[in-house]
Amino acid sequence: MKLVASDIDGTILAHNGKISPRTIAAFQACVAAGVEVVFVTGRPPRWLAPVREQLGHLGTVICSNGALVYDLATEQVVSSQCIAIPDVLAARAAIKQLVPSASFAAETLEGLYLEEDFIGENAPEALKQIEARPLAESLRAECGVVKFLAKVQNSTADEFLAKVRPVVSPWVDATHSAPDVALLEMSLRGVNKAATLSQFAASKGISASQVVAFGDMPNDIQMLSWSGRGYAMASGHPEAKQAANLLAPGIEDDGVAQVLEQLLLEAV
Template identity: 55%
Template sequence: MRLIASDIDGTILGHDGKISDRTVEAFAAAAEAGIDIVFVTGRPPRWLDPIRDRLGHTGTVICSNGAVSYDLGTERVTGAHVLDWATVDRVRTIVSELAPNPYFALESLTGFHVEKGFHGTRAAASGEFVPGPLTPDMADGGIVKMLAVLHEGSADDFLDLVSPRLSPLLAVTHSAPDLALLEMGPLGVNKAVTLAEYAAARGIEATDVVAFGDMPNDIEMLGWAGAGYAMASGHPQAIAAAALAAPRFEDDGVARVIESRLAALRLA
């Protein structure tokens, strides 16, 4: 084990926004043992405060499902894959033809853009996002993720409905457990692709990587890593895709696996 790659939400971070003391201690012990640590998330860079504040992480975070590499210490984007406007416009047309009343948003390197109705009856994560039309000039900021939401149904059903038409155009997945929200990024880009690049730059083979995740957007990463652990509390597709299982998030599953693997290293 030379590198630990972990998803954030539902894997080490709860819906209450908290990371347990045991998890904090496990990551600290891994870092003390010289293990490289990288977090791999669907979150944008602006939502990484829990990782820095609780875990003291100031290294790389792979964000937006692999579309962005971000240095948390310097608060700087170090790499990005982007969507062009023609793809965004085509995808919006296809989804609108297939699904009832979809709403869209765009995550760019310069901000988050939501159209009116995207949040529905839910409050926005922050009051800073003012709904408005999505326009071609937003591509100038480097679009790294497109989101589509339905205010009824499930993300699984939404994905099944649109993916046959969208898969040739861009990467499409989901990670919201209770919302029909799809996350779409540049074609051929996912968590595994960017994690592999990160590891290769450090001379680390996939066989030396331990990865943790819980949702469909983690599937490729869990399959690529030499030891890919799906959380027992995770999505059935993630569990089915992973060779290994970690205990439930509620039982500090990631911490338990890290503790066990570090103990094995000490005995080796």
């Protein structure tokens, strides 16, 4: 084990926004043993406070499902892979034709752009502060779209993804990670957590067989399949568990910590 790659939400970060002391100690023990630790998340950089404040991590985070590599120490984007705006708008049109009630937003290098109906009644206050405009009007070439979002009511994320993925495939790759919302996350074709993690590992001279990865949702599938030891959380999505070659106890049982503690013992 030379590199540990972990998803955040639902894997180490519980619904209450907390990372358990045991999990924090396990990551610290990895670092002390000379193991590289990188977090690989669907979150944008502005939502990395739990990693910085609870874990004390100031290294690399792979964000936006692989579209961004971010350095927490310098608070700088190291690299980005953006969707061309004409492709965003083409995917939007295809989804709208198929699911007229769908609403849209775009995560960019500048921040979040969203359309009026994307903001629900229970949306966080921060979203309500953003000026809502049609993406065709608000997005400019220099925005750099790293993640295109589509949401719908009265559906599950799995159902929405199954319906939409075939029609957007000419322009973007689609996945999802929100357990309770039919929210799709779309990236540049070929961009996912595994693709960017493999590049990061190679830059450190680390092979896939030396990587231990943890995840719980469909956006973790490629990463779990690629890693030498890919652990899906027992509390995770069925497709993530099917894709992984190993299973970790659920987040409620500090599953990541349990696995890391055992691997560190075996390495002694």
